[in-house]
Amino acid sequence: MSNIKLYLLFFKTYLKVKSEYRFSFFMDLFSQFSTFAITYLSIWILFGRFKDINGWNFYEVVFLYNINLFSYGLAGLFFFNPLRFLEEMIHSGEFDCLMHKPMSVFMHLICRRFNQSYLGYLILGIIVFRFCMDKLNIIWTVANVIWFIIVMAGAFLIQASIIIISGTTGFWLTRSASVTETIVHRFRSFITYPVSIYNTFVQILLTFVIPYAFVNYYPGIYFLDREDSSLFSPYFQYLTPVVGIVLMILAMGFWRIGMNRYQSTGS
Amino acid sequence: MKAYIEIIRNSFLTGITYRVNTLLRIFGAVVSLLVQISLWYVLFQSKPDATSHIGAIKLSEMVTYTIVSTLTHIIISNQVIMRLDNKIKTGQIAMDLIKPMSLKAILGSEMIGTTLYNVIFRSLPILLIGIFLFSFQFSGWLNLAFFIIALFNAAVIFFELSYIVGLTGFWYTTVWHMGRVLDNAIRVFGGSFIPLWFFPESLYHISMFLPFRFIYYTPILIYIGKVDMKGVIEIILQQWVWIAILIIIEKVIWKFGIKKLVIQGG
Numbered sequence: 105m106s107n108i109k110l111y112l113l114f115f116k117t118y119l120k121v122k123s124e125y126r127f128s129f130f131m132d133l134f135s136q137f138s139t140f141a142i143t144y145l146s147i148w149i150l151f152g153r154f155k156d157i158n159g160w161n162f163y164e165v166v167f168l169y170n171i172n173l174f175s176y177g178l179a180g181l182f183f184f185n186p187l188r189f190l191e192e193m194i195h196s197g198e199f200d201c202l203m204h205k206p207m208s209v210f211m212h213l214i215c216r217r218f219n220q221s222y223l224g225y226l227i228l229g230i231i232v233f234r235f236c237m238d239k240l241n242i243i244w245t246v247a248n249v250i251w252f253i254i255v256m257a258g259a260f261l262i263q264a265s266i267i268i269i270s271g272t273t274g275f276w277l278t279r280s281a282s283v284t285e286t287i288v289h290r291f292r293s294f295i296t297y298p299v300s301i302y303n304t305f306v307q308i309l310l311t312f313v314i315p316y317a318f319v320n321y322y323p324g325i326y327f328l329d330r331e332d333s334s335l336f337s338p339y340f341q342y343l344t345p346v347v348g349i350v351l352m353i354l355a356m357g358f359w360r361i362g363m364n365r366y367q368s369t370g371s
Numbered sequence: 372m373k374a375y376i377e378i379i380r381n382s383f384l385t386g387i388t389y390r391v392n393t394l395l396r397i398f399g400a401v402v403s404l405l406v407q408i409s410l411w412y413v414l415f416q417s418k419p420d421a422t423s424h425i426g427a428i429k430l431s432e433m434v435t436y437t438i439v440s441t442l443t444h445i446i447i448s449n450q451v452i453m454r455l456d457n458k459i460k461t462g463q464i465a466m467d468l469i470k471p472m473s474l475k476a477i478l479g480s481e482m483i484g485t486t487l488y489n490v491i492f493r494s495l496p497i498l499l500i501g502i503f504l505f506s507f508q509f510s511g512w513l514n515l516a517f518f519i520i521a522l523f524n525a526a527v528i529f530f531e532l533s534y535i536v537g538l539t540g541f542w543y544t545t546v547w548h549m550g551r552v553l554d555n556a557i558r559v560f561g562g563s564f565i566p567l568w569f570f571p572e573s574l575y576h577i578s579m580f581l582p583f584r585f586i587y588y589t590p591i592l593i594y595i596g597k598v599d600m601k602g603v604i605e606i607i608l609q610q611w612v613w614i615a616i617l618i619i620i621e622k623v624i625w626k627f628g629i630k631k632l633v634i635q636g637g
Contacts, residue, residue: 127543128545128548131545131548132548134548134552135547135548135549135551135552138551138552138555139551139555141555142555142558142559145559146559146564146565149565149569149570149571149574150410150414150565150569152569152570152571153421153422153423153569154414154421157410157413157414158413158416277391279389279391279392282389282391282392282395282396283395286395286396286398286399289399290398290399290402290403291399291402293402293403293406294402294405294406296406297406297409297410301409301410301412301413302405302409303409306405306409
């Protein structure tokens with residue numbers, strides 16, 4: 105509880121700083137907004153020429169992408185900047201400052217940086233969810249709504265864990281920022297489209313190694329009530345929350361190993 | 372001149388220093404190739420070719436388009452916007468302005484160094500992967516020769532556009548936002564992912580009035596051999612016209628901007 109209170113305190117200070125540069129704040133949102141708007145535009149252009157992508161129609165593909173975007177936006181809001189700049193903080197010695205405060209180092213790291221530009225993802229995500237809800241044949245029973253929220257929480261945990269794990273490599277590598285960017289930006293682009301379009305190797309990679317497929321593809325099979333055209337067990341469509349929790353435990357373990365290894369650059 | 376060669380050498384060497392970075396970027400490029408090519412395979416699954424503004428398109432042409440587009444992206448990329456953003460924020464631009472060298476030539480030399488590095492260490496591996504893994508098609512020496520001319524022009528156009536966007540930093544000190552918007556505009560209207568031949572009528576017409584298609588779409592048309600000799604000459608001439616227009620815009624912006632420039636700190 106006290107952690108949440110503390111986060112809000114940090115957040116308030118952060119907003120005060122940002123309100124000094126109001127134009128910049130809105131441009132942060134707008135530039136992120138434009139990036140994802142063009143992804144939707146690209147999908148729309150493709151569907152103008154082709155009827156479906158491996159049997160998935162326009163709204164289904166948008167729905168899948170939107171789960172990815174929204175859960176990533178939520179995870180990025182809190183975790184992207186702290187972990188992306190961990191490497192830099194270790195080099196400059198700034199990381200040492202985190203270690204002699206009466207709170208957990210990880211918590212403090214998360215509190216110090218916030219990335220408002222990710223709010224752009226969330227706003228766009230909500231608009232697009234609203235827009236494709238009517239076109240999809242999902243029956244929103246109470247159970248389905250609750251399950252959807254649980255799945256989103258699981259997807260959030262998966263996205264957050266992957267950001268944390270790739271950022272934590274900064275304790276070992278000098279250029280961990282490019283690891284984070286390669287995995288989070290490039291590798292994640294696999295799940296812009298249904299995972300079933302890729303060859304077996306990529307599907308195994310996305311299921312067992314870097315399990316992005318659990319963010320949107322497997323839950324999508326459940327909600328859109330599709331024949332599972334992928335290689336694996338039909339039970340996989342229910343596993344998103346489990347994968348999320350397990351991955352988060354692994355991520356925190358990895359962080360602890362990194363912390364134990366940490367030696368200050370001592371400047 | 373000697374100073375500029377030194378800058379080229381330096382930015383080439385900077386690239387080489389970060390080997391892990393190079394590997395990661397190659398890996399990233401392979402991922403995005405794999406995503407796009409898998410997508411085209413699935414889209415062409417049930418039919419031999421797709422209709423477009425310039426006639427039927429075959430899957431093999433689409434795969435080649437994607438690989439050439441990825442190579443183009445690697446070769447023409449520059450850090451002009453990021454560098455200007457940094458120079459304006461830190462006030463280093465004041466030092467650059469009092470040097471007996473032109474700011475634009477400094478940035479241009481840096482780009483040449485980076486491009487040399489990119490051609491050797493990033494685009495060659497991708498080309499090899501394209502040939503062995505994705506059946507990349509070689510479409511003749513004549514096409515290649517004209518493609519290289521068009522690619523050079525494309526790099527100049529992209530450099531000019533980046534420089535113009537970078538100069539807006541004279542008014543508004545955070546440039547990367549606009550850089551992002553420029554990248555997005557090029558990604559759609561340049562045809563770097565979806566070729567303009569698949570665009571709906573309205574977007575196709577809009578893109579005809581913009582310079583972006585001369586960066587990816589039209590050079591790749593030349594490589595694949597989708598235009599005749601007359602078309603090739605037309606494309607290259609149009610690229611020159613756009614370069615001239617962009618240089619004029621840049622000069623005007625520079626003239627007004629330099630009066631506006633506020634040097635921070637120093």
